[in-house]
Amino acid sequence: MRPLDIAFLMDPIGGINIHKDSTFAMLLEAQARGHRCHYLELADLSVRDGKAWGRLRPVTVKREPGAHYQLGEPAHRPxxxxxxxLMRKDPPFDMDYIFASYLLEHAGTWVINDPVSLRNANEKLYALHFPELMPRTLVSRHIPQLREFLAEEGEVVVKPLYGRGGEGVFYLHTGDRNVGSILETVTGTGRHYVMAQRYIPAVRDGDKRILMVDGEPIAGALLRVPAADDFRGNMVAGASAQPAELTPRDREICARVGPRLRQDGLVFVGLDVIGGHLTEINVTSPTGVQEIDRFFKTNVCARLFDVIEARLS
Structure with missing residues (x-):
């Protein structure tokens, strides 16, 4: 395979945690294969006469804290x-992110993940294509309707459609005198849609992150177990990481979702599964690579770059 020129659009590289960051693992793998890596941030994107350009800098990386990267001279290049x-900018999925996806439509090269699908595949709503795999779910901004759903279920989780890392996610149960205030807060008094899902008690055992490469699951998964005083299975919210094998139900979910991911050009994706239910499909800079590699002695990024090289060969 000839050396490839691969651009990584990401957050500032100086601020990443090299022991956890999935993009850093991708850079290491690309570099180990002899590919030329180029670094840019969101502010480095532009479109001139219908063609996307980037302020690109050659980048080399090494697993050395405090000296983990070296950047070459920048150059504006098509x-x-x-x-x-590789579009690896972390959320929030704000208007700048959306506008960047429009610019990337004019890249003239293969963008991973596909920028149109990045816009269309909201990480909460995209899972609605598979209602049979999800817990009972309501998307609404109508507070009486959300109250009615809570009354039916007894316990629900309510989350904003644009959040990340468990931000703004609430557990509600009937009899909680804060319900009205919480629903007013998360919906902006009825101005914003939210997702309400039946609470799954199995979340106490962990929220499973399954990584998908080209529609196929990686062999092992990352189980994010909530802290004793929280219900959210998010690492930034204090959840602990544990290894988890894929169950037959997990593989059933992957088999149902995989063809749609390939159809939509979503090459690298993270599925969130709780108690055998699909809760989210993460397409914007999914994480968990390094944790899974450590637990299972795998190389997730090798699988990703096998796909990239095969497509470009």
């Missing part, structure tokens, strides 16, 4: 000169 571009 993104079409790259063999592929």
């Amino acid at each position: 993104l079409a000169e790259m063999d592929a571009l």
Whole structure:
């Protein structure tokens, strides 16, 4: 395989945690294969005369805290000169992110994940294509309707459609005198849609992150077990990481979701599964690579770059 030119559009590289960051693992793998890596941030994107350009800097990385990267001189280059571009900007999924996806439509090269699908595949709502795999779910901004759903279920989790890392996610149960205030807060007094889902008690055993490469699951999964004083299975919310094998139900979920991911150009995706129920499909910079590699002695990024090289060969 000839050396490829691969651009990584990501958050500031100086601030990443090299022991956890999945993009850092991708850079290491690409570099180990002899590919030329180029670094840019969101502010480095532009479109001139219908063609996307980037302020690209050659980047080399090494697993050395405090000296983990070295950048070359920047150069404005058409993104079409790259063999592929990995869109690895972390959420929040705000208007700047959306506008960047529009610019990337003019890249003239393969963007991973597909920028149109990044816009269309909201990480909460995309799972609605598979209602039979999900817990009972309501998307609404109508507070009486949300109250009615809570009364039917007894316990629900309510989350904003644009959140990340468990931000703004609430557990509600009938009899809680804070219900009205919480629903007013998360909906902006009825101005914003939220997702309400039946609470799954199995979350106490962990929220399973399954990584998908080209529609196929990685062999092992990351189980994020909530802290004793929290219900959220998010690492940034204090959840602990444990290894987890894929169950037959997990594989059933992957088999149902995988073809749609391939159809939509979503090459690298993280599924969230709680108690055998699909809760979210993460397409914007999914994480968990390094934890899974440590637990299972795998190389997730090798699988990803096998797919990239095969497509570009």
